[in-house]
Amino acid sequence: MTSRRSFLKASALGLAASAGPFFNRGTYASESIKVAGIHDASGGLDFYGKQMIAALDLAVAETNAAGGLLGKPVELIAYDAQSNLQLTTQYATQAATRDQADVVVGGMSSASREAIRPILRRHNVLYMYNTYYEGGVCDRNMFATGSTPGQSMRRLIPYVMNKWNAKSVYILAADYNFGQTMTKWFTKYTTENGGDVLGTEFFPLDVTNFGPTINKIQSAKPDMVLLVLVGGPHMSFYRQWAAAGMHEQIPMASGDLDHEIEILSPEEGNGIHVAYSYLDGLKNEKNKAFKKAMRDNYGIGLVTEMGAHTYTGFNLWADAVRKAGTVDRMAVIETLEDNASFDGPAGLITVDPATHHCIADIYIGQSMNGVYEQLEVFPQQAPIDTAAVCDLTQDPRETRQFVVEVK
C-alpha cells in the first residue's frame, strides 16, 4: 500500500526530476548506486524472466562482494512487469523518476523494449537490453547485448546445410513479427547458399494441431526443416513430429528454440541445431562458475542467451562506470563506445560503437538431453544487419528501430 507520506515523497521526487537543469542528480543521489531491473517474473514470459532476474541479481551481488562501484554499494531495484506492457511502461517511468536509477536493465520482448526505450530516452537514463531479437534498433541511449539474425542465422544456415547436405528446406514459423522477420532471414541465407525453400507456413500462436503440416512436409520431402515456433501450444509440434516418427527422418534447426528442451523428452528434443552468442553447455571456466552460481543460488538449471547476457550487460556497464569514474550517463556511454568489452561466460563480448550492439562469438549448438552442447564457434561476429541501417557515430541523435531490409 502506498501511504500518503510516501506518495507525497514520490510526487516531490517526480517534480524534482522534471525540474530539469536545476536538479543535479550527482549531488543528490548518493548513498548507493541504483540499478533497476524490469523483467517478467510471472505471466507468459516468466521462464525467460526468472533466469534474467537471477543473472542480474548474481551480477550485482558479485559486484557488491568485490566492494561495490566507486566505493558505493550497488542497490538493485527489481520490478516484475508480469508480462504486461502497461506495467512495463509504468515501472520504466518509476525507475527513471522515483528511483532515479543510474541504469535500467531489462525489457524482454521487443514490445516491452519499445515501451521502455522512449521513456528512458526522455528521462536520460541509460538502458541495457539483453534479449536476442530481430535487430535494427538505433538509439545512443541503449546498448543491446543479445545476438541478431545477421549474426546467428548467417552462420547457422550454411552450417546445417553443409552438415546435412541439405539442398531444400521447409520453414515453419509463428505468425507474428519475429517469426515473419526470421523467415525472411532463413529464406535469404538458404537461397544464398544454393538451397530451395519448398514451403513456408505460418501458425497463429494458439495452433495445437500440426498433423496436416507434418503430412505436407512428408510430401514435400525437404532435406531439413527450419523452425521459429513460439509458446506453449506450438510445443505440440515437437511431440507430434516425434510421434509420427519424423524425428529420425528429417533434421531440424531452429531460430529460437530455448527452454523448451527442458520439457521435451530426448526423443522429441534431441539434435535440433541452434545458434546463439551463448550456449548453456560452453566449456570455459567462467561459464562453469556462472552456471554453478545460477544453480546453487537461484535453482536455475538451463541458462540461455537472455540470462547470460543480462549478466554480460550489467558487467559491461559496471566496468564502464569504474573506468569513467562516474555514473554520469554521457560519460558511461562514451566509455562503452570506446570498444568496451567483457570477457565472461559467453566469451569475449565487445561493444560496436556504430550500432550499440555487440560483436560476439556465435556458437552453433545442438540440444542434447535438456542442455545445448557446442558444435562449432564462429569468433567475433559483427552485427551486420543493424550496421546496414544504423550508424550512431554519424547520427548520434537517431532513435528509431529500423526494419532491416532482407534481400
Added chain:
Amino acid sequence: MDYVASLVLQIGSSVATLVLISLGLAIIFGMMRIINLAHGEFLMLGGYCTVTAYNAGMNIWIAIFVVAPLVVGIFGMIIERFIIQYLYGRIIDTMLATWGLSLALIGIVTVVFGNTTSGVSAPLGSLAIGDYRTGVYSILLIPVAIALVGGGWLLLRYTRAGLIARGTMQNAAMATSLGIESRRVYAVTFGIGAAVSGLAGAMLAPLTGVVPTIGAAYVAKAFITVISGGAAILTGTVVASGLLGTLNTLVTYATTPVIGSVALLSAAVLLLRVLPQGITGHVFRRNL
C-alpha cells in the same frame, strides 16, 4: 493413394478431436441448459491429472482412461453441488459463475504447476503408409471418440438411467411429479459431462502438452461445434464435428493453417445463419 490414405486418417483424427473436446460440453449444455464456460478448464484439469499421475510412476493408460475421468468427474459433481445447483434456469448467472470458476482454476493450477508447458510423450510409436508417417496415438483418438459416442447412445437409448435422463431433459417438472429426483439426475449428468471432458483433456495431453491456459485453445471450438450441432446432443456433436473437422483439415491441406481456421469459423457462421437451431434443429430431429 498413400496421400489419400494419410489425408483420410488426418481428417478422422481431426474430427475425433472435435468430438472429444465437444462431447462433455454437449452433455452439460444439451441436457441441462447450463452454459459451462469452465469447460476448457475441465479439459485442462484432465490433462494435468494424466501428466501428474504419469510422472508419479503410473501406467499411462490408467492415467488417461481411469485417473483423469474419475478425478475430473468427481470434481464436476462437487462443483455442481456447491455452485451450479443453485443456478438452474438462470443462464446468465451460470455463465458468470462458470466464468469465474474458469479464471479461478487457471489461477490455482498456475500456482501449483507453474505457467510452463508440461506433458508426456505420445505412446505407441508411428505408422508408415508409403511415404507418409503418422503417430499411432493420434489415430487412437478415432476409436475412442466412436466408443464414447456409441456408449452414450446405448446408455441413453436402452437403459433405465438413460430413459430417466431423457425424461428429465424433456420435462423436468413432469419427471419430478413421476417420482424422479431430478436434482440427483442433474448432479450425475454434470459429473458424467465433466468426466468425459476430463478424459478428452487426458487423451489430448500427449499430443499437445498442457499449460494452465490451454483451455482457451479448445473452448471456442467446443462451443462452435455444440451450437452448430443443435438440440440432439450425440448426433448433433458428431455431424457438426464431421462437417467442421473435415472442412478445416481439407482447407488447411490446400492452403495454410490460418485459412483453415478461418474456413472453420466461416462455415459455422454460415451454418447458424441458414440453420439457426443448429443442424439437428432441422434434420435428424428425432435423434438423440
